[in-house]
Amino acid sequence: MDKFSNIGLEVNFSKCELFVSNSKNVNEKNSIIERFKTLAPNIKISDKHSLHLLGSPIFPESIPSFIENNIHNFNETSDRLLKINSHMALFIIRFCLFVPKFTYLLRSTPLWKFNELCLKLDDIIMKTLSSVLNCHMNERAWTQASLPVRHGGLGIRKISSVALPAFLSSVHKTQNLTSDILSKIFEEPQITFMDEAKDAWLQAGPNLKFPVHLNLQKLWDEPLCILVRHQLLDSAHDIAERARLLAVAERESGFWLQAYPSGNIGTLLDNLTLSVCTRLRLGVKTVEHHRCHCGADVDVFGHHGLSCQRSAGRLSRHATINDVIRRAFVTVNVPACLEPNGLARDDGKRPDGMTLIPWKGGRMLVWDATCVDTLAPSHLQASSSGAGAAATAAENAKRHKYVSLCNNYIFVAFGVETLGPWGPDAWQLYKQLSTRLVDVSGDPGAGTHFAQRIAIAIQRGNAASILGTLPKDSDGDHFLW
Structure with a gap:
């Protein structure tokens, strides 16, 4: 020394x-x-209760104290999130905090064995999410919210749901390296808890089979997510709830949750709009019972506003969707105009837009957009049987109305639903525009950004429609849950 x-x-x-x-x-x-x-x-x-290496507990005995120390940080973070815009806070929770921040720990320790600790952490996440969204969530809504967006959730994962897939993928990813290192000391080295973890995964649901690629966390997680989604569908209280669950699990229904919240590009939702949209997606109570301006009774879910003939958000939503489509055409160097003259039907109504130069096969493209309510009584039976049924029916009705244009123009009925699904014609036009947007801009995400703008417009229209049913001379906060 x-x-x-x-x-x-x-x-x-x-x-x-x-x-x-x-x-x-x-x-x-x-x-x-x-x-x-x-x-x-x-x-x-x-000792075994305090030994950590590279920020991770080494022995199971040291996990409880490690988690308890992190709970304080969780609570501090939750308080700070309430001081910023709710949409930004939701994005931070999903991609930066809680489960994303715990990924290293989930992959390096058998945290899945400590169910009470996992549930305690999940409870903090749920309370934080409820505060940020100003939304009271029951256990069913929280279960849906914790699913990935592609399965109809908000993408705010439960630690108890991710812990086992994270550990299993990690031990299989490092199994060969571990064997190479430990084979010099032990004849047949075994990773602690690996077999126990595989048995626990198999017991999580019926007919589960090990994934082909054992080192990929998504392949361990996906069957468990599908299982939870099916349980929600099978236990739906009525056809309206089933229709909602089917609709929000469609790919296009989650586009608005994938958009970066930015006020500069128009993708930032205000706190009230975000709260209403997430409540609608999760099927929780949104407003107090009241009477709409049209005279109809509005229940606590507020669904009447989405299909009301005097809907406050219908016109603005329709105008925004058409403007987004027109801008997409202009971006790919195809001039387009809204409500073109000379194409009126016998009743005087005109389609929403038309390209001013040929789109394909020497013909101009004419489009007419419509947003129908997934949960409207007239669509509910079909929507509960298959996602997107209402949008498909709306597109068929539009084509029938403008059948006289089909000989001289390419007519596209751009049908979407309030809960997100698109019709087949809308998807076809989106794919064509998306390809050209990527080619022109050189941005591989240009097509996705176009879809996100459509989805954001739908959500803003939904919030305006639901809030528009409230009495004009009342304090809106009094009617919101």
């Missing part, structure tokens, strides 16, 4: 740790510790 000191090198013993393993003799263990304390004053003595 003196030789190191002579050249300016010193060991900071307060930053060193000592762990004595496999010592059955207490006197021998104490003797080793005392000798190290003499050689290295202030050295930290660790």
Whole structure:
């Protein structure tokens, strides 16, 4: 030590740790510790309850104390999220905090074995999400919210749901490396808890089979997510709930949740709009019972506003969708106009837009957009049988109305639904425009951004429609849950 000191090198013993393993003799263990304390004053003595390596607990005994220390950080983070825009906060929770921040721990420890700790962390996430969205969630709504967006959730995952798939994918990813390292010490090295974890995964649901690629977390997680989604569908209280669950699980229904919340590009939702949209997606109570301006009774879910003839958001939503489509055409160097003259039907109504130069086969493209309510009584039976049924029916009706244009123009009925699904014609036009948008801009995400703008317009229209049913002379907050 003196030789190191002579050249300016010193060991900071307060930053060193000592762990004595496999010592059955207490006197021998104490003797080793005392000798190290003499050689290295202030050295930290660790045991199985406190030993960490690279920020992760080594033994199961050290996991509870580690989690308890992190709970305080969770609570502090939750309080800070309430000071910013709710849409931004939702995005941060989904991609930066809680489960994303715990990914390393989930993959490096058997946290899935500590169910009570996982549920405790899940409860903090749920309460934080409820506060950010100003939305009271029951257990059923929280279960749906914790699913990935592609399965109809908000993408705010439960730690108890991700812990097992994360651990299983990690141990299989590192199995060969672990064997190479430990084979020099042990004849047949085994990763602790791996077999137990595989058995726990198989017991999570009926007919589960191990994925083809054992090192991919998504393949371990996906069957469990599908299982939860089917359980929600099978236990739906009525056909309206089933129709909602089918609709929100469609790919296009989650486009608005994938959009970056930015006020500069028009994708940032205000707190009230986000709260109403998430409540509608999760099927929780949105407003108090009241009477709409049209005279109809509005229940606590507020669905009447989506199909009301005097809907406050219908016109603005329709105009925004058409403007987004027109802008997409202009971006790909195809001039287009809204409500073209000279194409009126016998009743005087005109289609929503038309390209001013040929789109395909020497013919101009004419489109007419419509947004129908997924949960309207007239569509409910079909919507509960298959997602997108209402949009498909609306597109068929539009084509029938403008059948006289089909000989001279390419007519596209752009049908979408309030809960998100698109009709087949809308999808076809989207794919064509998306390809050209990517080619022109060089941005591989240009087509997705176009779809996200359509989805954002639908959500804003939904919120305006539901809030538009409230009495004009009332305090809106009084009617919101």
